[in-house]
Amino acid sequence: MIILGVDPGLTRCGVGVIExxxxxxxxxxHVDVVRSSPDVSQDLRLLSIYNGLVDKIETYAPDAVSIxxxxxxxxxxxxxxxxxxxxLAMLAAAQRNIPVALHTPTEAKLAITGNGQAxxxxxxxxxxxxxxxxxxxxxxxAADALALAICHALRPAGALQGGEREExxxxxxxxxxxxxxxxxxxxxxxxxxx
Numbered sequence: 001m002i003i004l005g006v007d008p009g010l011t012r013c014g015v016g017v018i019e020x021x022x023x024x025x026x027x028x029x030h031v032d033v034v035r036s037s038p039d040v041s042q043d044l045r046l047l048s049i050y051n052g053l054v055d056k057i058e059t060y061a062p063d064a065v066s067i068x069x070x071x072x073x074x075x076x077x078x079x080x081x082x083x084x085x086x087x088l089a090m091l092a093a094a095q096r097n098i099p100v101a102l103h104t105p106t107e108a109k110l111a112i113t114g115n116g117q118a119x120x121x122x123x124x125x126x127x128x129x130x131x132x133x134x135x136x137x138x139x140x141x142a143a144d145a146l147a148l149a150i151c152h153a154l155r156p157a158g159a160l161q162g163g164e165r166e167e168x169x170x171x172x173x174x175x176x177x178x179x180x181x182x183x184x185x186x187x188x189x190x191x192x193x194x
Contacts, residue, residue, distance in 0.1 A: 002029070004062035005149030006053070006089040007141045008070065010081030011038055013049050013089075014141030017060045018131065020153035028131040030060060031142045050088045057092050065093040066152035068144065069102040103151050108144075111151040123147050 007014035013036075017029040034052030036045035057065070067090065070083045086102075093100045103111075110116040112126045124136045124143045130150055137143040 001064065001153070002060060002062045003149040003152050004057065004060060004065045005145040005147065005152065006065060006067045006086070007144035007148060008068060008082050008085035008089060009141060010042075010045055010049065010085055011036060012139065012141045013052065013085050014139075014143070014145030015053070015056045016137070016142060016144075016146030016149045017056070017062065018146065018149045018153065024154060026130055026150060026153055028133060028146075030056075031137045031146055032056070033139060033141050046084060046088060049085050050092065053089050053092045057096060057098070062093075062098060064152060065089060065098050065100045066148045067100060067102050068108070068148055069104045071104065101152050103148055103155070107155065108147045108151040111154045112147050 001020045003018055003020055005014075005016040005018070007016075013034040014031075015034055016031045019027045019029055021027065034049055034056070036048040038045070040048075067086050070079060070086050090100050106116040109118040109123055112118070112130070113122050115122070120140060120143075124140070127133075127143050127146045127150065128136045131146065137146055
């Protein structure tokens with residue numbers, strides 16, 4: 001399953017792409033930051049972020065998109081820009097029928113380090129180790145995007161757990177299970193040359 005993580009932001013929007021294979025084996029695919037200039041009007045900044053996200057989604061064809069859940073911050077302008085960028089990521093995924101999951105920073109830290117209160121450097125080191133990278137991804141937005149993708153892979157909201165039956169799944173869990181099935185079929189067909 002290909003997972004695209006998004007750390008939303010109006011100036012810098014981190015994008016990280018990983019593959020979650022069998023037995024939770026994770027592989028690095030891509031990391032980048034989509035940028036917008038603070039010197040242009042807000043509508044053009046949003047368009048720039050949207051176009052960059054669409055480009056990443058179309059290039060990497062993810063099976064799921066994992067986005068940081070926006071929470072209230074003291075700086076209202078920052079939270080508004082972050083929420084708008086998160087909405088653009090959700091829109092770009094929804095237009096392509098790609099399931100979206102929202103994860104809080106605490107959930108991502110917990111999934112990556114085992115500590116929901118971990119420092120940023122601890123998360124960056126674990127992302128580097130988990131994905132077997134030669135160096136830590138920079139800037140921090142890029143590392144955060146990879147952390148969100150890893151979080152989604154390690155905390156699958158919809159993967160059937162032992163003993164669960166499909167009729168007991170929430171709609172979001174059902175979407176995840178369907179995406180996992182499609183990804184498996186796509187990889188099997190690719191292996192067969194179809």
